[in-house]
Amino acid sequence: MRLFVSEGAPGSLPVLVAAGRVEGRAELLISTVAPEECVVPFLTQPRLPVLQLDSGNYLFSTSAICRYFFLLSGWEPDDLTNQWLEWEATELQPALSAALHYLVIQGKKGEDVLGPLGRALTHIDHSLSRQNCPFLAGETESLADIVLWGALYPLLQDPAYLPEELGALRSWFQTLSTQEPCQRAAETVLKKQGVLALRPYLQKQPQPSPPEGRAVSNEPEEEELAVLSEEEIAAAVTAWEKGLEILPPPRPQQNPVLPVAGERNVLITSALPYVNNVPHLGNIIGCVLSADVFARYSRLRQWNTLYLCGTDEYGTATETKAMEEGLTPQEICDKYHVIHADIYHWFNISFDIFGRTTTPQQTKITQDIFQRLLTRGFILQDTVEQLRCERCARFLADRFVEGVCPFCGYEEARGDQCDKCGKLINAIELKKPQCKVCRSCPVVKSSQHLFLDLPKLEKRLEEWLGKTLPGNNWTPNARFIIRSWLRDGLKPRCITRDLKWGTPVPLEGFEDKVFYVWFDATIGYLSITANYTDQWERWWKNPEQVDLYQFMAKDNVPFHGLVFPCSALGAEDNYTLVKYLIATEYLNYEDGKFSKSRGVGVFGDMAQDTGIPADIWRFYLLYIRPEGQDSAFSWTDMLLKNNSELLNNLGNFINRAGMFVSKFFGGSVPEMLLTPDDQRLLAHITLELQHYHQLLEKVRIRDALRAILTVSRHGNQYIQVNEPWKRIKGSEADRQRAGTVTGVAVNIAALLSVMLQPYMPTVSATIQAQLQLPLPACSVLPTDFLCTLPAGHQIGTVSPLFQKLENDQIENLKQRFGGGQAKISPSLAVVETVTTAGPQQIQTLMEEVTKQGNIVRELKAQKADKNQVAAEVAQLLDLKKQLALAEGKPLETPKGKKKK
């Protein structure tokens, strides 16, 4: 037989590797032809590589050629391999040819190239990690591995295109790439030129049509059932039979929680919300809620856990707010701290401590770190040109200047950072700066300031990062942000400000200045802990025994991943540094951003007025958690997910399982005689449970929620196939079967209640009360699926868990919160002050117009002072105008005689 290959044809890679299988078994000639040569007489388009068989037949499909070589060497085909090859041909190849075309022919880079492939790569990664095998179709390398490896090699051999977060894909790919036949084929085809070696071939190919892009990233990957081995099934059955006995006793509650030698000590922080803003849903999912899920999970694992947060209270914004409301900054903080605490309490956030940064401990610890940095020579002094608003008579904090971004031209860049391009800005570099308070143009004045000498600390930082980052414990966006900072080179950062409301700077000549949030906000975690226990150093100066997890949105990464570590390393006081840095992307609201000023979006304090329970909010926010990419809150989607996933899937299953026990077995869990099918189900559930654990250990919160829903889907399917409601009316054997199915199902429901606990704590407690789940099983989540409700266990009263969300209810909420409103055209937006008006707002305005109308009439009737009447009339006209705008009507021009 004769193999035709051509320069740069990617298909040659797997074919050459597979050809190694027939060495010595058959005679194989290899001919190299031009890429455009039509070797196969009956095909119009050239196809290469091609294998001409001795019979005269041609194999022109790369997979088929590889398959043929494998068949000759005695390999037997199987379903899983066929499935992978079909997937390769129909899904991977179209995406891959687009990616290679972009890269090699169009010279695109990065995400442009990887974009079309994202789903396919994730699919391989998930399949590998789900089935827990090193290779695609089992324990040994086989046909599917060679074909897929060969297809992917030209692109993935460049480490930039092998996503770090896809760990299973990476190790599979690297294992194959280091094997001798693969290395030889790679050298023959790519000739050490990398992907560019494919150019001669790709140039001759028609431009591939781009694969269908998917706009929505909220959809789950399709689930596949893994292949189970006999051992896995046997292990699952053994664990199941052990039941409650193997559960450890619940951890006794400690107060205060302190690290224990020899245990896993987990310290969790979520970014400190700024005190004078009411947090919106994006803030909530970005830090406190994500951290809460992990903290709850950590406690279920019996890890010694401390979860802390608090309000960040110092700074200009507080001063300004205080001015606005006629209060002192301290009073503002006191007021808003309570608002925050209430919101998080409503969302059921399980803080061990929710503190604040305006405490004597904050001053003490911040000043101590500063003194240590100063004596070690890491503090610089310099004169700073700063923007001062003469009208407000003060220096403007970065956040109080807005202007045009000097890098990208974005019009609403803030003084410290541009929201569009994400670059950090020096406020005086802003074009067309404006004081955010009075809108006048600030002037540049100079002032003495202190700087943290980051360049001098860079080496220590890199050394620490070198030890920390390879653990893959930081989310990819965090690693990326820190790397790009280091690549651009660190510069000294100013750590003082001309303000009053802050931690005082303990240095002569700086009495009227305070520390800047860059420096002292992250120290808040330490001082908040110090207010909780005087032994706070056992958490914060104990890197050997404590695992520090920090949750935040990605804009906070530089403070946590770089500035604080630099301060801590420079202070040389053995501080605990972040080991797991978990940063989310942004959550959008419907199609735009949350905006307090425009009244768009749902804010923490409003969520409770919607009548939708906190757990439903938690579920949906976690379901759309911006993990890996931005996502969007959508009312319609929330309705859909509530009604499909919660009501029809999870709620339906748990309720049915419980109802069968109540209705058919008098509330007592029946005897279970497991058939091989049941045993297989136990193993599937165990596998999914272990997958859940793996994901949460990596803090992939959103993916782990999918695992819960998958377990419940297995449960529903199990009930559906076995139909206990029919069998209960049948023969003795049928009734026995109905009992087993009901018993297994109700135990799955019990497992679900525990898996659900980090996500929906109230629903979880409700299920556990309904099932009367024994206490030890409620507070520990083992890695195996145990029978926690043995035969004879009496359950409680079962009732439905979730309510349907109705369309009109959601439409109302959408109206109320400004979602789905027609976008305001720019020309209109200038005139308009009331942009979003729901029916409620219109109602209020109408009432106000009527009220004001009555006041005017009364004054006129009393023949009151002209000026007074005029003022009230003006107010009435203004209200009418607002109402007209809110209703979207044209303004009525005043008719008739002029009003004075």
Next chain:
Amino acid sequence: MAAAAELKLLEKSLGLSKGNKYSAQGERQIPVLQTNNGPSLTGLTTIATHLVKQANKEHLLGSTAEEKAMVQQWLEYRVTRVDGHSNKENAHTLLKDLNSYLEDKVYLTGYNLTLADILLYYGLHRFIVQYILVAF
């Protein structure tokens, strides 16, 4: 013809009595077979091959290594080229190629009917109804 309907037809022609249930996945409505005693199978040719084995008619998958590889090649051709054709011109080329290939053959692999013939026939049926008048 939706993939599920096609697989139902195949089941019938293979003499499989107990009907399977199929679901569809994604935009392209790829068929999924949920088996009770194993993992689910995804994809038309994967499921079709599985059904043939279930019916103990392995000869339809080819008897020699060469035939087996040929059958799978034409199955791949069916799902990538026949199902993936984008316009009339492509369709024309495809039919022309097949016509010239089959000139000296009875079936796709030579003298024996295989699964490749069955699925290619199903795939082309719709296609020919749609194009034959303009193509030839």
